[in-house]
Amino acid sequence: MAEPVGPCAGCSEPIFRDQDHLAVRDLGRLYHINCLNCTNCRDNLRGPFSLWEYQDPLCDRCLEERSPRCEECHNPVSDMKVRTKFGYFHPDCFVCTACKFPFINDQEKTYYNVDGRPFCHRDAMEEVNRPVAPSGHQFQETHVREGF
Ligand SMILES: [Zn+2]
């Protein structure tokens, strides 16, 4: 009997070289081809799949379910997203309240939170200079961070 190449991370049984198996390199784990299942629904993962937060293998359906929704278009944001104090957005969906310019296209990737709404620099300045209630404007400058 040949030496096993390692234990299966799914069923804990040894995997032998002549058995169909998969190495999930990002996890540093080996699986029998039938033992790599979606962490959530237990569907077998045959095609490409995703790793949630780099540890749980998930089928596309479950990944979509677990992903936060974009505040603008309400579709799941599973790949590139920006996390803001206004919630999650696709990079292209996070835009100035006034002119709809996507902040991700801004050279400085900066947006301005005026009274709880995101504005580009120009519109933020206009907004701030607008006369308001005696309490004044709430104003904060923030950089957009892209990430997973
Ligand atoms: Zn197995």
Ligand SMILES: [Zn+2]
């Ligand atoms: Zn699933």
Ligand SMILES: [Zn+2]
């Ligand atoms: Zn969106």
Ligand SMILES: [Zn+2]
């Ligand atoms: Zn603007």
